[in-house]
Amino acid sequence: MRCEVVAIGTELLLGQIVDTNSSWIGEQLALVGIDSLFQVKVGDNFDRMELTIRHALDRSDAVICCGGLGPTQDDITREVIASIMGVKLNRDEAIVEKIRMGFESRGRVMAENNKRQADIPEGAAPIAQMPGTAPGLVCPIGDKVIYAVPGVPHEMRTMMEGTILPDLQRRSGQTAVIRSRVLRTWGNSESGLAERLGDRIEELDRLGNPTLAFQASGIEGIKVRITAKSPDENSAESILSAEEGLIRSMLGDVIFGIDEESMETVVLNMLGERGMSLAIAEGLTGGVMASRLSEIDQRMAIFRGGTVGTEIENHDLGGEAAASAAATQARQSFGTDVGIAVATARPQDEQPRATVYVCLDINGEAYTQTVSLPGDRNRFRNYAVINALNFLRRTLMHGRSDTLPPFR
């Protein structure tokens, strides 16, 4: 089963928008075992769109067209698909009504040209999910199919998950349900994880289901993706849960979260569950920790605030002692349960690593960690922040522990 992606929009070719939709679709197709061998960008031009979609349909079983479903004269995906199908467009009054209600629920009035969005090629069907005002389309052509989805990412994703991926799986004769779960890790390299999971990886290579894959996600750690194939949803989830349990038993607290959870989400949740609040003191990380925490806790209910300034680094006490004092001061001045301070020995431009002191004050009890982190100028600050939050996470889990392995 082959499925091609055609991203439509002159603004994509001009570089005004980066096409992230095709990448996301490609990832989803790969997860359900469908090959996506070509992805094409084309502008809002009838002939070139028709040429591109026909060509894609020649060499693939399915084509997903992304974009060109809006209400303006530029938006001609509907017309192009009708031409390829050799049919005319019919206005679907039920869809007109759905669009009108969508506008009304947002306190707005539907414009006349929005009615164009309800034009459906004869023989095609609208996609049931419609999170915006543009209906998606399923357009069968012989034993092949063209799907059309809007270019707005969240609308596209809803339609992909709700209709297109299941339909593609059905068409590919896959009766299996394919589900995956991502375990987020921090503090081990990919080769380090592979070594620790070596026996299980070998075993799964023989068994074939579930499968494990590593995926570096830059500064945010390494993802371990478990993918399970099973006759139904429930049994797929059971396989994932069993495998997750096994991998957790092998990797321990190197795993900090699952799927889309970031380190700061996890730490804020842990604090919230314990009814604890947090204040911070940052040096050369310069507000990165504060901004990452407040991005999640936007009302600053758990993360109450902090200070940013290089006096931690320049303090007479130096490094660890200064950071320790700063953690306590943060906790006291914001009246929180936890204070955390990060002090950085200034990295030199050409120096590959820098020393970072992380100090915690949890209800008056002090915990400290000294680590050497990769000192790349641009990524350094985020490394230091994630590492510090990870130290807080592990201390909340284990209390004092001198056996915490260092950052590798």
Add this chain to the structure above:
Amino acid sequence: MRCEVVAIGTELLLGQIVDTNSSWIGEQLALVGIDSLFQVKVGDNFDRMELTIRHALDRSDAVICCGGLGPTQDDITREVIASIMGVKLNRDEAIVEKIRMGFESRGRVMAENNKRQADIPEGAAPIAQMPGTAPGLVCPIGDKVIYAVPGVPHEMRTMMEGTILPDLQRRSGQTAVIRSRVLRTWGNSESGLAERLGDRIEELDRLGNPTLAFQASGIEGIKVRITAKSPDENSAESILSAEEGLIRSMLGDVIFGIDEESMETVVLNMLGERGMSLAIAEGLTGGVMASRLSEIDQRMAIFRGGTVGTEIENHDLGGEAAASAAATQARQSFGTDVGIAVATARPQDEQPRATVYVCLDINGEAYTQTVSLPGDRNRFRNYAVINALNFLRRTLMHGRSDTLPPFR
């Protein structure tokens, strides 16, 4: 003149990397007046790469292949192009030597497989610029041409600017040099700018050179791009400077910088030129201002530090008075020349705008601004921060001014 872009790499189709190279190349081609009507992604597969590049060459005058020039067995762009040209690959010993020296200068030893990168199709020429270890290629085919560049963005860009764009312009018979300059604006809508520049836009429509284009860059304001065409570099730059002067006289200090300058870069430069230092107090912007400033001023030489916390918003004095006190306190406790405080009346989830108080203390002199900003939950914090820095910028330029127009 038509030029197609082929991005090569299975990881692009699987969504592990987003293809930003094609977008950048498309933008550069548009700037020099070359059409890029299709952009394709294809995996590291000989037959599909050959098919895709041949197809691109059929309908275009030039093809830029991006990726697949590395040293591993997956990297087969050289072989595919040689096959299309119907020639064999010859190892260029001078290039082998250049690669070896590149490794040595980084204190590393060249591996045997890196020699593959010096294989050049007969009749092709290596690109003079070689910032990494992969040489780029110019491969003429009849009166058409295939270029090959590495997928590493900065290597690709250096080769585009140094060789490919000038070569494409020469091939297209363009003797003109095309140069552009971006004026960064903040505080006006696109339609507001168009109105203020209306007369000049009409005039330029008649003259044809230079041209003006607006480009929204999301939360960072609207860009006004001036593009000039001229027989040589110097006269193109003169046209740009003359037009910049004219537009500055029409827009005034709505323009905060040029090309890649961000608001925080501009403000830090202004403070630096005046020998002034800065401390801040943030409420619900939660460290975003600190992290943006310290991203530029990584050693925190001008931006000395600040506090983050909701006591500004919750202060008994309320809004402006609380922010004013916080600005003075920031200046005093960090011993700086300037203190800036941002207090936000908590935006409600469904409320479209929020009130923000910005207060400055410049050497003991107070300046305040109250604005209503678009309250979109995710973009709000950056809006508030850029707006506050813009208030500081304009106050440093003009001193006290009650005639500053409000945010539109």
